[in-house]
Amino acid sequence: MSNQRQASSASQTPHLSPAELSYLYTSLSLPKSPIRPDGRSPTQFRPLTAESNILPGTNGSARIGFADGTQAIVGVKAEVEKTVLSTDTLASSEGGEGEDSTSTSNSAAASGHGSWVQMSIEIPGFRDDDALPVFLSEMMRESLVGSVADGGSDGGGDGGGDGDVTMAGGLKGRLVINKRWHWRLYIDVLLLSQPLSYPLPLLSLTTHLALLSTKLPKLKSQGEEDPFFDDDWEVAEYLYPRSSNLKAAGNASQYVRPPVTLLVVSVGENIIFDPSREEIAVADAVLAISVTRDTEAGNLKLLSIRTVDPPSRLTQPAVPNSENVNMLGATAPTEDIAVLNPATGEEEVPGVWRPRRGGVKRSVIANMVKTVLKKGGVGEEVLEGLEGVEVE
Amino acid sequence: MAITILPPVVEDVAPYHADSDDSMSGADSDSDVEMSGVSRPNKKPRTGDGKISSGIVTPGEIVTADPKWMRGHGTYMNPLSTSIIATVAGKVQQTNKLLSVHPLRARYIPEIGDLVVGRIVEVQSKRWKVDVAAPLLAQLPLSAINLPGGILRRRTSADELQIRTFFSEGDLVVAEVQSVHQDGSASLHTRSLKYGKLRNGVFLAVTGTGGSGASSSSVKGGVGSGSGSSAAAASSGTGGGVVRSRRQVWTHTTANGGGEVDIILGVNGYIWISKHADGAEAVSSTTENVSITRMEEMVSSSIYSSQNDDVPPQTRREIARLTQCVRVLVQGGVRVDEDTLTDSYEASLQVDLEVGDDDEEEEYGQEGREYLEGAKARRILELTMQRK
Numbered sequence: 001m002s003n004q005r006q007a008s009s010a011s012q013t014p015h016l017s018p019a020e021l022s023y024l025y026t027s028l029s030l031p032k033s034p035i036r037p038d039g040r041s042p043t044q045f046r047p048l049t050a051e052s053n054i055l056p057g058t059n060g061s062a063r064i065g066f067a068d069g070t071q072a073i074v075g076v077k078a079e080v081e082k083t084v085l086s087t088d089t090l091a092s093s094e095g096g097e098g099e100d101s102t103s104t105s106n107s108a109a110a111s112g113h114g115s116w117v118q119m120s121i122e123i124p125g126f127r128d129d130d131a132l133p134v135f136l137s138e139m140m141r142e143s144l145v146g147s148v149a150d151g152g153s154d155g156g157g158d159g160g161g162d163g164d165v166t167m168a169g170g171l172k173g174r175l176v177i178n179k180r181w182h183w184r185l186y187i188d189v190l191l192l193s194q195p196l197s198y199p200l201p202l203l204s205l206t207t208h209l210a211l212l213s214t215k216l217p218k219l220k221s222q223g224e225e226d227p228f229f230d231d232d233w234e235v236a237e238y239l240y241p242r243s244s245n246l247k248a249a250g251n252a253s254q255y256v257r258p259p260v261t262l263l264v265v266s267v268g269e270n271i272i273f274d275p276s277r278e279e280i281a282v283a284d285a286v287l288a289i290s291v292t293r294d295t296e297a298g299n300l301k302l303l304s305i306r307t308v309d310p311p312s313r314l315t316q317p318a319v320p321n322s323e324n325v326n327m328l329g330a331t332a333p334t335e336d337i338a339v340l341n342p343a344t345g346e347e348e349v350p351g352v353w354r355p356r357r358g359g360v361k362r363s364v365i366a367n368m369v370k371t372v373l374k375k376g377g378v379g380e381e382v383l384e385g386l387e388g389v390e391v392e
Numbered sequence: 393m394a395i396t397i398l399p400p401v402v403e404d405v406a407p408y409h410a411d412s413d414d415s416m417s418g419a420d421s422d423s424d425v426e427m428s429g430v431s432r433p434n435k436k437p438r439t440g441d442g443k444i445s446s447g448i449v450t451p452g453e454i455v456t457a458d459p460k461w462m463r464g465h466g467t468y469m470n471p472l473s474t475s476i477i478a479t480v481a482g483k484v485q486q487t488n489k490l491l492s493v494h495p496l497r498a499r500y501i502p503e504i505g506d507l508v509v510g511r512i513v514e515v516q517s518k519r520w521k522v523d524v525a526a527p528l529l530a531q532l533p534l535s536a537i538n539l540p541g542g543i544l545r546r547r548t549s550a551d552e553l554q555i556r557t558f559f560s561e562g563d564l565v566v567a568e569v570q571s572v573h574q575d576g577s578a579s580l581h582t583r584s585l586k587y588g589k590l591r592n593g594v595f596l597a598v599t600g601t602g603g604s605g606a607s608s609s610s611v612k613g614g615v616g617s618g619s620g621s622s623a624a625a626a627s628s629g630t631g632g633g634v635v636r637s638r639r640q641v642w643t644h645t646t647a648n649g650g651g652e653v654d655i656i657l658g659v660n661g662y663i664w665i666s667k668h669a670d671g672a673e674a675v676s677s678t679t680e681n682v683s684i685t686r687m688e689e690m691v692s693s694s695i696y697s698s699q700n701d702d703v704p705p706q707t708r709r710e711i712a713r714l715t716q717c718v719r720v721l722v723q724g725g726v727r728v729d730e731d732t733l734t735d736s737y738e739a740s741l742q743v744d745l746e747v748g749d750d751d752e753e754e755e756y757g758q759e760g761r762e763y764l765e766g767a768k769a770r771r772i773l774e775l776t777m778q779r780k
C-alpha cells in the first residue's frame with residue numbers, strides 16, 4: 001500500500017537493491033547497444049493488444065492491454081451544448097467571420113474552447129483528486145486541445161458539419177457546430193489494473209485510439225439553425241476524419257490525428273522507449289513527449305515535453321567495498337578508482353550505485369526529441385500502428 | 393518495427409464458461425449428484441454430462457449446496473446452511489467426498505529447509521524483516537547470519553549498532569527457512585557461505601502457486617494463442633511457478649561467450665540470475681596474497697558487499713535471455729525448474745538460429761531480435777515441451 005503513495009513521483013517504484021540498480025544502469029548505459037532486461041531494442045515497444053468500439057453506449061471507445069498485464073479502457077461521449085457567448089464576442093461577430101478581429105477577442109464561438117473537452121482518469125487505489133490522476137489528465141488534455149493546426153483560427157465554424165477533412169482549428173474547431181452550439185466531449189479513462197509502471201503511455205495510446213473511433217451524428221441542419229441530426233448512425237462522421245473513407249483522395253498522412261504521449265527515458269547516452277518499471281527506476285531523465293500529425297506535409301509536430309520526476313534519485317546509494325566496514329582487510333586498499341560518468345559528469349566507482357541527481361545533457365534531450373519526430377521515427381511508427389487497428 | 397499491435401485474443405471467455413459449467417460432474421461419474429444447488433448467475437443451464445473437471449470458482453461462489461460433500465481447503469461452510477462456499481479463486485478439486493478449491497494464485501507457504509530469495513523491507517534493532525512473498529514477512533535475526541571475521545563469534549552490541557552495514561532496506565538476500573512459527577511466518581538464516589546478499593545480476597518474481605509477484609500478473613496476448621498456453625498449463629498440472637525440487641541453485645554454462653551464470657530459484661517464486669561468482673577466485677582477484685587459511689574469511693566477508701563486479705556485455709545478454717526464458721515459461725503456464733529452464737534456453741538459441749536463417753532484411757533482423765516474448769515465445773514453448 002505504501003508503494004502506491006510513491007506512484008506520484010514517477011511510478012510505483014519498486015524497492016531495488018543498490019546492486020540491482022547498478023547492474024541495470026550499467027546494462028542500459030552500455031554505449032551504442034544497451035541491454036534491456038527483456039532483450040528489447042531501445043526503440044522497441046512491448047507487444048500490446050488493442051481493440052476499439054467496444055462500448056456500445058459511447059461515441060467512441062477503445063481498450064489496450066500492455067504485455068505486463070496493465071489494461072485501460074477509454075470511452076468518449078459527446079453532448080450538444082449551447083455556447084455561452086460573451087458580450088464582446090457578440091459585438092465582434094458582426095464584423096464577419098473571416099477577419100482577424102474575432103480571433104483577437106474571445107472567439108470561442110468560432111474556434112472552440114479548451115474547456116469543451118473534459119477528461120477524467122480513474123486509477124485503482126487513487127482518489128479523484130490525488131496528484132497523479134489530476135496531473136495525468138491535465139497533461140493529456142493539454143496536448144489534446146492544444147493541437148491546433150496552423151490554419152486560421154476560424155473556418156471550423158462553418159465547415160464543422162459537412163465533413164471538413166482538413167480539420168482547421170484542430171479538435172476545438174471540430175467541436176463547433178455553429179455560433180450558438182457546440183459539442184462537448186467527455187473522455188473517461190479507466191485503468192483496469194494496478195499501475196505497475198507509469199501509466200501515461202498506456203492511457204494516452206488508449207485515448208488516441210478511442211478518439212480515432214469516435215463518431216458524431218451527421219448534422220442535418222444548416223448554418224445558424226438549432227442543430228438537428230440524422231438518426232442514422234451509419235452515416236455518422238468520424239470526429240477525426242479517417243483516411244480509409246478517402247483512400248483515393250490522398251495519402252493517409254494528410255489527416256490530423258489525436259496526439260500521442262510517449263514516455264522516453266535516458267540512461268547515460270542511451271534513449272529508451274516504452275520503459276518497464278525497472279528501467280524507469282534507474283533512468284537519468286524521464287520525459288513525456290506529446291506529438292501529433294500536422295495537416296501540412298504530414299510531418300509530426302511536437303506538442304509538449306514534460307519531465308517526470310525520476311524515481312532513481314530517491315534510491316539508496318551503495319557502499320563501495322573500500323568503505324564497507326565488513327570488508328575491512330578483505331580488499332586491497334584504494335583499488336577502486338573513481339571514473340567520470342560521461343553522461344552526468346559525476347565521479348563514480350564502477351559497480352557502485354549512486355542515486356541520479358537529475359540533470360541530463362542538452363544533446364541527450366535533443367536526441368530524444370529527434371528520435372520521436374524524425375521521418376520514419378518512433379512517433380510515426382506508433383501512429384501508423386494505431387491507425388492499423390481495425391475500427392469496428 | 394518499433395511497435396507491434398495485436399488484435400485482442402478472445403481467450404478465457406468462451407471456453408471458460410464451458411469449463412466451469414461442467415466443473416465437477418465429469419469427475420464424479422459414479423453417483424448422480426444433482427448440482428441444482430449450485431448458483432451460477434447468468435450462465436447457461438448445466439448439462440451435467442461434460443468431461444472437464446477444471447471449473448473455476450470465485451470467492452463467495454457456492455460450490456455446492458448438497459450436504460453429502462465435505463468441505464476441504466479453500467472453502468467454508470455457513471453454520472446455518474449446508475452449502476459449501478469457495479474462499480479463493482481457483483479450480484474445484486474433488487477427492488472422494490472432499491471438495492476443495494485449489495487457488496490459481498497463492499502466496500508462498502514457508503516450510504523448513506526451503507531456499508528462498510527475499511528482499512529486506514524493514515530493519516529492526518536485532519533483526520530484519522524480509523519479504524519472501526509469504527502472507528507474513530519473514531524475520532532474519534541478527535543471530536542467524538554469519539558475522540564477518542571468519543570464526544563464529546558471539547554477536548556484540550557493536551554488531552547491533554551497525555546492523556545496516558550487513559543488510560539494509562531493499563537488499564536482496566538468499567537464505568534458508570530455519571523455522572516456521574505458529575502463525576505461518578518464517579525465520580530465516582544465512583549461516584552458510586552460499587547464502588547472503590545478492591549482486592551481479594537481475595531479480596525477477598514469478599507467480600503461480602509457488603510464488604507471487606508482479607512480473608507476470610496476467611499476461612494477456614503476450615503469448616499469442618490461448619489454446620497453446622492452456623495446453624501447456626494442463627500438462628504441468630497446477631500452472632506456472634517455482635516448485636520445490638532437487639536443485640534450486642545451479643550454474644548454467646551459456647552460449648555466445650556468456651560464460652557461466654548462476655541461477656537461484658527461490659521456492660517462493662523469487663528468482664535471481666547472476667554472473668557466476670567463483671568465491672575463491674573472486675577474492676584472489678581483489679587481494680593478491682591471501683593465505684589459504686584466511687580464504688574462508690575472505691569469502692564470508694564478501695557476502696556483505698553491494699558493489700558489482702565487472703560483468704561483460706556478453707554475460708549480460710545471456711542473463712537477459714535467461715530472464716526472458718523464465719518469463720516465457722511462466723506465461724505459458726509451465727512450471728520453472730532446472731530442466732525446463734535449461735530446455736527453454738536451448739530452445740531460445742534454436743529459435744534464434746531459425747529466425748536468423750530466413751531473415752531477409754538485415755536491418756529488421758537486428759532490431760530487437762533478442763526480444764523473446766511475443767511472437768517467439770510460442771515457438772520456444774513448443775520446443776521446450778517437445779524436449780520433455
